[in-house]
Amino acid sequence: MSVQEQSADYEAIIRQYEQLTDVSEVILGDNLHVGYWAGAGDDDSMQAATDRLTDLLIAKLDVRPGGRVLDVGCGTGRPAVRLARVRQVEIEGIDLGIHQVEKAVARVREEGLDDSIVIRHADAMELDYPEESFDGVWAVESLPHVPDRAQVLREIARVLRPGARLVFTICVELVPTTGEKREFLDNYYRTFNASYPPIESLPELIGQAGLEVVELMEIGEHVFSRTMAAVAKGFRDAADDLESSVGLSPQRTELMARSALAFGAMEETGYVVAVARRPSA
Numbered sequence: 001m002s003v004q005e006q007s008a009d010y011e012a013i014i015r016q017y018e019q020l021t022d023v024s025e026v027i028l029g030d031n032l033h034v035g036y037w038a039g040a041g042d043d044d045s046m047q048a049a050t051d052r053l054t055d056l057l058i059a060k061l062d063v064r065p066g067g068r069v070l071d072v073g074c075g076t077g078r079p080a081v082r083l084a085r086v087r088q089v090e091i092e093g094i095d096l097g098i099h100q101v102e103k104a105v106a107r108v109r110e111e112g113l114d115d116s117i118v119i120r121h122a123d124a125m126e127l128d129y130p131e132e133s134f135d136g137v138w139a140v141e142s143l144p145h146v147p148d149r150a151q152v153l154r155e156i157a158r159v160l161r162p163g164a165r166l167v168f169t170i171c172v173e174l175v176p177t178t179g180e181k182r183e184f185l186d187n188y189y190r191t192f193n194a195s196y197p198p199i200e201s202l203p204e205l206i207g208q209a210g211l212e213v214v215e216l217m218e219i220g221e222h223v224f225s226r227t228m229a230a231v232a233k234g235f236r237d238a239a240d241d242l243e244s245s246v247g248l249s250p251q252r253t254e255l256m257a258r259s260a261l262a263f264g265a266m267e268e269t270g271y272v273v274a275v276a277r278r279p280s281a
């Protein structure tokens with residue numbers, strides 16, 4: 001399926017991401033993913049915490065200097081820049097949002113990393129790379145938004161070299177929910193154009209792509225409450241700007257802020273760092 005053939009829902013997901021990218025970057029310290037705090041006494045800034053999550057993923061991906069990495073849903077590129085600097089690897093970053101791609105390209109140029117990072121507008125559903133092209137792939141918070149996670153994972157497995165790792169992060173449902181909580185989650189998914197799988201489905205999802213599970217780390221208690229509190233405050237602070245710049249009504253912004261707060265307080269949801277590998281030949 002080409003980008004043009006995707007459904008209207010899919011278009012909406014991508015458009016929403018483009019619209020919220022600028023405000024999200026401000027809230028999340030220039031990254032587009034959650035922060036990681038060690039515990040209650042850790043009062044690191046949002047940028048330090050979101051970079052710390054990136055550092056955890058860099059360690060889990062464990063690619064050697066000179067290796068080639070695919071960043072699926074690279075957003076505006078801060079994680080890729082950090083990975084390239086820390087590990088001296090070559091990176092291909094792809095994203096379906098034109099706005100994110102433009103910002104990522106500008107960032108890479110400003111950082112003087114044109115020789116090691118290439119950013120492209122492309123769809124994770126159909127990777128146009130030959131088999132066994134990469135020594136590592138990561139997908140940081142991009143899988144909640146793709147129309148078919150199994151298809152994307154199969155594509156990733158295809159382009160990984162034997163023995164190479166995939167690291168992805170995703171919010172999950174820790175336990176089945178019913179009643180009001182189920183209704184809240186379904187509404188949340190509609191509000192944020194996302195869906196989160198049950199945690200117990202991850203091994204099968206990874207396995208059906210032909211990958212082996214190395215590790216599944218559930219780190220919700222380290223990421224959610226502070227990230228979601230900051231997201232809610234950030235949306236509220238930016239409500240006027242969001243209305244004038246991208247036409248988001250104040251009511252919609254308030255709905256997003258409240259939803260983020262309520263989601264951050266839920267015990268039934270978690271955040272998983274998944275580490276998988278393509279079996280060695």
Ligand SMILES: C[S@@+](CC[C@H](N)C(=O)[O-])C[C@H]1O[C@@H](n2cnc3c(N)ncnc32)[C@H](O)[C@@H]1O
Binds near residue numbers: 072074123140
């Ligand atoms: C939460 S952001 C994370 C960005 C970046 N990985 C980071 O951690 O800063 C998710 C990104 O995935 C991108 N995305 C969603 N669906 C995609 C797809 N099918 N192909 C490529 N990118 C996609 C979105 O456009 C968005 O920029």
